[in-house]
Amino acid sequence: MTKQLESSKKNQILQVLAKPIRKILFEENLDYDTLQEIRLRIGQPLLILSRNQEMILPSRAKEKHIVSKEEIRESLDYISHYSLYAYEHEMRQGFITIEGGHRVGLTGKAMIEENRVKNIQYISSINIRVSHEVIGCADQILPYITANKQVCHTLIISPPRCGKTTLIRDLVRQISDGNEYVKGCTVGVVDERSELGGCYMGVAQNQLGMRTDILDCCPKAEGMIMLIRSMAPQVIAVDEIGTAQEVRAIEYAMHCGCKLIASVHGSSVDEIRKRPIVEQLIQSRRFERYVVLGNRSRIGEVEGIFNERGSAIFVP
Amino acid sequence: MREEVPSLFLKGAGFLCIIYGTTALGYLYGRNLECYINHLHALKQIILMIAGEMEYTGYPLGEIFERIAPQLEAPYRNWILYLQREIEKRVDEEFYVLWRRGIEDALSILHLKEKHKRQLMELGMLLGTSNSENALSAIRLSADRLDYEIEIEREQLTAKKRVGYCMGIFGGLFLVILFI
Numbered sequence: 001m002t003k004q005l006e007s008s009k010k011n012q013i014l015q016v017l018a019k020p021i022r023k024i025l026f027e028e029n030l031d032y033d034t035l036q037e038i039r040l041r042i043g044q045p046l047l048i049l050s051r052n053q054e055m056i057l058p059s060r061a062k063e064k065h066i067v068s069k070e071e072i073r074e075s076l077d078y079i080s081h082y083s084l085y086a087y088e089h090e091m092r093q094g095f096i097t098i099e100g101g102h103r104v105g106l107t108g109k110a111m112i113e114e115n116r117v118k119n120i121q122y123i124s125s126i127n128i129r130v131s132h133e134v135i136g137c138a139d140q141i142l143p144y145i146t147a148n149k150q151v152c153h154t155l156i157i158s159p160p161r162c163g164k165t166t167l168i169r170d171l172v173r174q175i176s177d178g179n180e181y182v183k184g185c186t187v188g189v190v191d192e193r194s195e196l197g198g199c200y201m202g203v204a205q206n207q208l209g210m211r212t213d214i215l216d217c218c219p220k221a222e223g224m225i226m227l228i229r230s231m232a233p234q235v236i237a238v239d240e241i242g243t244a245q246e247v248r249a250i251e252y253a254m255h256c257g258c259k260l261i262a263s264v265h266g267s268s269v270d271e272i273r274k275r276p277i278v279e280q281l282i283q284s285r286r287f288e289r290y291v292v293l294g295n296r297s298r299i300g301e302v303e304g305i306f307n308e309r310g311s312a313i314f315v316p
Numbered sequence: 317m318r319e320e321v322p323s324l325f326l327k328g329a330g331f332l333c334i335i336y337g338t339t340a341l342g343y344l345y346g347r348n349l350e351c352y353i354n355h356l357h358a359l360k361q362i363i364l365m366i367a368g369e370m371e372y373t374g375y376p377l378g379e380i381f382e383r384i385a386p387q388l389e390a391p392y393r394n395w396i397l398y399l400q401r402e403i404e405k406r407v408d409e410e411f412y413v414l415w416r417r418g419i420e421d422a423l424s425i426l427h428l429k430e431k432h433k434r435q436l437m438e439l440g441m442l443l444g445t446s447n448s449e450n451a452l453s454a455i456r457l458s459a460d461r462l463d464y465e466i467e468i469e470r471e472q473l474t475a476k477k478r479v480g481y482c483m484g485i486f487g488g489l490f491l492v493i494l495f496i
Contacts, residue, residue: 077410080444084444086376086448
């Protein structure tokens with residue numbers, strides 16, 4: 001990553017933090033390319049996670065900085081541009097996406113209305129998760145999920161935190177831009193939780209390619225149908241499918257001639273075959289490829305790629 | 317005798333000037349009162365514009381200010397643009413601080429009464445809260461209070477204007493008598 005990009009990442013993160021915390025982080029000379037998390041909890045020390053190592057700041061001082069209520073409030077003001085009301089929808093999901101696609105997780109007192117979280121008040125903890133794209137992470141699987149320069153209907157199966165979102169993001173970028181395996185085509189992305197594009201004010205902060213249209217914060221089932229009607233995508237990408245409505249929308253999109261790239265939580269094809277909702281998609285051989293991810297030796301490791309009959313076409 | 321005529325003429329002209337001058341002052345006083353009501357009315361409109369944008373678009377305050385600023389005239393435009401710039405800077409600890417500073421600096425030209433200034437400042441404490449319903453209720457309440465104040469000012473306007481004119485004329489006459 002170039003110095004310029006790292007510097008912009010640094011600015012994006014520092015500008016949303018309270019001034020005393022900004023000062024501490026500035027003096028630490030952190031490597032923002034490897035920084036993963038910054039955690040602020042009222043009355044607790046300031047923690048960061050970098051290269052999977054936790055650090056209490058300031059690292060060189062004996063007395064550690066204790067995060068105050070005012071610092072949390074000030075940070076929230078900066079995160080929301082002094083307009084928390086504008087992020088009610090995001091806060092309901094527990095996070096706000098900021099410039100650069102970084103995700104700010106929030107916890108506090110949940111306000112419940114009709115058995116659903118309406119908002120979060122008295123915010124006591126903030127977790128800034130620094131966004132890192134892994135450009136080229138789909139290089140390995142792309143030859144197996146394409147045929148005649150066309151993408152196959154692909155389902156990515158992965159347990160949580162094994163890189164399925166990162167993989168879909170890179171797949172979308174490559175399919176959209178085109179390369180030796182696939183002809184560049186229009187991709188529609190329904191990004192219900194702003195994870196794929198990391199949209200900030202409607203603009204994707206991650207690289208999703210030049211032919212990608214993104215529908216941010218939109219329910220997947222509704223979003224897929226909207227995209228088909230409005231943007232005529234050749235490929236549709238959605239993350240973490242799981243409801244009957246979403247499965248119906250996927251079938252509809254396939255009937256419309258769109259190629260589907262989707263992901264689902266799971267550890268193997270056999271496991272998801274047992275789930276009533278996804279089962280029908282597998283039984284009817286809607287998907288032509290299944291990519292199974294794991295984290296045995298490293299995060300995002302491809303454990304196998306299977307065809308519609310369940311036969312392995314790639315095993316590492 | 318010949319010398320007295322121009323002297324009397326000059327005196328008369330001078331007295332007339334004094335009476336015209338003081339009457340004009342009385343008239344200006346009345347005009348200022350009308351302008352003040354117009355200022356309050358404009359502030360109420362701006363508050364309602366903010367509420368409308370907040371309700372319809374749900375945008376953050378900075379963007380709302382950016383959208384409404386082109387529709388306004390100075391000094392309101394300067395005030396709103398100042399707020400938008402300060403929000404982007406992210407240096408003030410609270411929105412209320414920059415809202416208050418905006419009123420004190422950019423709107424100082426309006427010479428708002430202390431009571432009205434306080435009412436407007438109070439709104440800054442509630443804007444940007446975590447709940448849009450609360451923020452909207454606060455804005456509407458503030459607009460209603462401003463409306464009430466406009467009504468009071470308007471009711472007093474005719475009487476105050478009349479007093480202003482009379483004071484102008486009688487003040488002039490008094491000065492003339494004093495000079496005679």
